[in-house]
Amino acid sequence: MSDAGSSDAQIIPIGTNGRPGRGTGRERPSAAARSLAGGPKKRTPKPKAPAPEQRTQEQEPAPTPAAVPVTRAPITTEERHPLAGVPVGDWLAAFQDAALEVFGDQWERRLAEMMAFMRRRLAGEYVVDEYGFDAEITERFLMAALRPIAQKWFRVEVRGVENIPATGGALVVSNHSGTVPVDGLMTMVAIYDETGRFLRPLGADLVFEMPFISSMARRSGATLACGEDAERMLSGGELVGVWPEGFKGIGKPFSERYKLQRFGRGGFVSAALRTGVPIVPLSVVGAEEIYPMVGNLPSLARLLGIPYIPITPFFPLLGPLGLVPLPSKWLLEFGEPIRTDSYDASEAEDPMLVFNVTDQVRETIQQTLFALLRERENVFR
Amino acid sequence: MGRVVLVTGISRHVGRRFARAAASDPSIDRVIGVDVVPPRGDIGDVSFVRADIRSPVIAKVLAKEDVDTVVHMSVIATPGSAGGRNTMKELNVMGTMQLLAACQKSPIVKHLVVKSTTTMYGASSRDPAMFTEDMGPKRLPSSGYAKDVYEVEGYVRGFARRRPDVTVTTLRAANVIGPHVVSPLTSYFRLPVLPRVIGFDPRLQFLHEDDLLGVLKHAVVSGVPGTFNVAGDGILMLSQATRRLGKPSVAMPGFAVGRLGSVLRQARVADFSPEQLGFLTFGRGVDTTRMREVLGFEPRFTTASAFADFGVSLGVPVRGPVLGPASGGVAHV
Secondary structure, three states, X not given: XXXXXXXXXXXXXXXXXXXXXXXOOOOOOOHHHHHHHOOHHHHOOOOOOOOOOHHHHHOOOOOOOOOOOOOOOOOOOOOOOOOOOOOHHHHHHHHHHXXXXXXXXXXXXXXXXXXXXXXXXXXXXXXXXXXXXXXXXXXXXXXXXXXXXXXXXXXXXXXXXXXXXOOXXXXXEEOOOOOOOHHHHHHHHHHHHHHOOOEEEEEOHHHHHOOOHHHHHHHOOOEEOOHHHHHHHHHOXXXXXXXXXXXXXXXOOHHHOOOOOOOOOOHHHHHHHHHOOOEEXXXXXXXXXXXXXXXXXXXXXXXXXXXXXXXXXXXXXXXXXXXXXXXXXXXXXXXXXXXXXXXXXXXXHOHHHHHHHHHHHHHHHHHHHHHHHHHOXXXXX | XXXXXXXXXXOOHHHHHHXXXXXXXXXXXXXXXXXXXXXXXXXXXXXXXXXXXOOOHHXXXXXXXXXXXXXXXXXXXXXXXXXXXXXXXXXXXXXXXXXXXXXXXXXXXXXXXXXXXXXXHOOOOOOOOOEOOOOOOOOOOOOHHHHHHHHHHHHHXXXXXXXXXXXXXXXXXXXXXXXXXOOHHHHHHOOXXXXXXXXXXXXEOEEEHHHHHHHHHHHHHHOOOEEEEEOOXXXXXXXXXXXXXXXXXEEEOHHHHHHHHHHHHHOOOOOOOOHHHHHHHHEOOXXXXXXXXXXXXXXXXXXXXXXXXXXXXXXXXXXHHHHOOOOHHHXXX
């Protein structure tokens, strides 16, 4: 059977044998192929004029291409060691230029500083405060990394900076939103850039239970949100940031955006009353829209021991791409400080007063949020 | 009439050094050292009495020698030297109970100084940044040294209630460190490669051994009642400490560090105690305001300079004046 097949076999050409066309085997290619390949008539070469003369005047007299009859000069590549051709001086100059580009005018000093910084870090010869706050690393890395996000991505606009005291303890109380606490980080950057003071955030228990996040948090100046630490920091003259809504605030569904949740048990007010520091209300607009939380997986979250598992229009759907926050326009408005030094420290034990001050702070933030929202043209502008 | 001081736990290094230092103090007449095993090394003018504080013999010693000040230093941190957790617990808790019972019976005892430790506060993620003396542990310790210390302090408080005429000073010392100290933490830092818990960077606070002697002596001489945290100034992060020692460290999950620690303990390479895992995960800081203002003691070493002094004993070169203001501490070695 195979013999018979092979004897009768007709050779069917596959491909075009190098000719333009569809491979139909015909001598003459199809009209479409002809127009693509260009006709054979255009083959006749025109003798080109010799190479332009005026360029050779400035350059070194290179051997002019004498071979006129050749239509195109042969392209030759010369094997060359990558380092061989460039003189050492050029390398040095390039390095200097690069250093100038990266470090600016006084690059030598800057480079020396950088090396000293690296050496200091590697030898462990830096100082942290009693909360584990490493000012150097926060300033050089955390702030530097977050600043472009704040300025370029969220275009954070800060108002009422004059309400933050330049020295001494103060308690910044802010609304909390955005599924992931990005608003805390942005507030830290904004306050540092506007006033030069480090905001010391008070973090939830969960923050200090989680690996990596806990060490990051301590390093960037956070401490546990408990009365002892809050009072200690405030009486130490620090600018302390607190988000009393906690997980209720950041984990609320998108439909409840800009509605303040319960303000904890007012522990932050007692801390401020005991230490007599002013309370600066802060209203953040824009953070609600970065990860619009449209759903939640409460049972899975309970299984994992975390407060919620967010579902946003993009998050599980687009995978890691869904983790990119939406570039909403942010407004941060610091309100007028609420003074607590007129109260006696023992009045912190008066629950009615604590509730009243808590409500006052909450109302201020809520009203400012509404005012800012009315003012905002749209989410992204 | 001079004073007669009884020191328990004299067989160990710090106890022996303290007893000698106390004996040289002009305001103290006699120092009597008590332990179950004789001290190794020179004890100078200290008279040694071989007695077990777990037995009522200690009451006889108190009566016979007219002891008016008792310094209790024999709460041990690891079972390694005692021979098992049961012995350790008995030594710590029963020893303290017997000693306190003897003190309660004695009409002459006027002052009790107890060397406790900040391990009492435990280490957890819910800890405040700095513990003050009024705070307790966030979770009650369930076993080991921390539980012993917690119980010992409870008995000491009970004693203070029953004998209000006796001045009771409890000194909660931070982790003692120094060239001669053998403790779970120093043996940890003596390991060639330091295991640490991945993703956590605990805050550490140290007390130099010289400062421990200093504060004990200060407490005996000054007779200020109360409970005091004693620690060097400042904080070192574990990452910082390993870099200062110039040692490599390996990050591994918490349970692996615990497992490794128990293997090292069984192999007698390092005296790794179980509560150390919590400490190496979350760290601890204590507030020393009361030590300064009420007790009136000022440690000579900061946390950093105490650690540097310890580092020198491990062969780490001294690195100039960057180590903090109390560089006088380094010069002392």
